[in-house]
Amino acid sequence: MVTLSGEKIFLRALEPEDLDFLYRLENDEAIWEVSETQTPYSRYLLKQYLENSHKDIHEIKQLRLAISDYSLHLLGFIDLFDFSPKNRRAGVGIVVLEKERRNKGIGAEALRLLSEYAFTHLGVHQLYANITADNTASIKLFSRQGFERVGVKKDWIFSEGKFKDEILYQKVGGL
Numbered sequence: 001m002v003t004l005s006g007e008k009i010f011l012r013a014l015e016p017e018d019l020d021f022l023y024r025l026e027n028d029e030a031i032w033e034v035s036e037t038q039t040p041y042s043r044y045l046l047k048q049y050l051e052n053s054h055k056d057i058h059e060i061k062q063l064r065l066a067i068s069d070y071s072l073h074l075l076g077f078i079d080l081f082d083f084s085p086k087n088r089r090a091g092v093g094i095v096v097l098e099k100e101r102r103n104k105g106i107g108a109e110a111l112r113l114l115s116e117y118a119f120t121h122l123g124v125h126q127l128y129a130n131i132t133a134d135n136t137a138s139i140k141l142f143s144r145q146g147f148e149r150v151g152v153k154k155d156w157i158f159s160e161g162k163f164k165d166e167i168l169y170q171k172v173g174g175l
Helices: 016-026 029-035 042-050 106-121 138-145
Strands: 011-012 063-069 075-082 087-097 124-131 148-161 162-172
Touching: 011 106, 016 042, 016 075, 016 162, 063 106, 075 106, 106 138, 124 138, 124 148, 138 162
Parallel strands: 087 124
Antiparallel strands: 011 063, 063 075, 075 087, 124 162, 148 162
């Protein structure tokens, strides 16, 4: 079984050619809320990021993978962050950039593949996701992939002039 290959999509390492897509994504103010971004990123800074993206997850405590279809179209990214080998856990973040590609099973397959990879190859015991209470699409995605709601952080995110609750989802599945 190839862990990072699915039926519709596969997950791959970042490539220098991903710069334009990454630039569009990181500078899309519509997703700044979930990435906690407040200022635009320059191409120069993102190019440096791509040049260092090969570093090991144990060293930099994060892993970003590209979500690609089999026609080699880049669809989005999925991340492991806050990786803790000692506690055997990591956070998960996912974004499919183009709205018309969302709700078509891409995110579900990417999340399933990444979860299997984390549990099987990284020895992770649990994954978690922080999702704003109004992000019903992400709540549905993570719930359907076996993540359980375990807590609420009240007024955790300040966005567009108001506070939002953030819900903590967790999936325990590794050894």
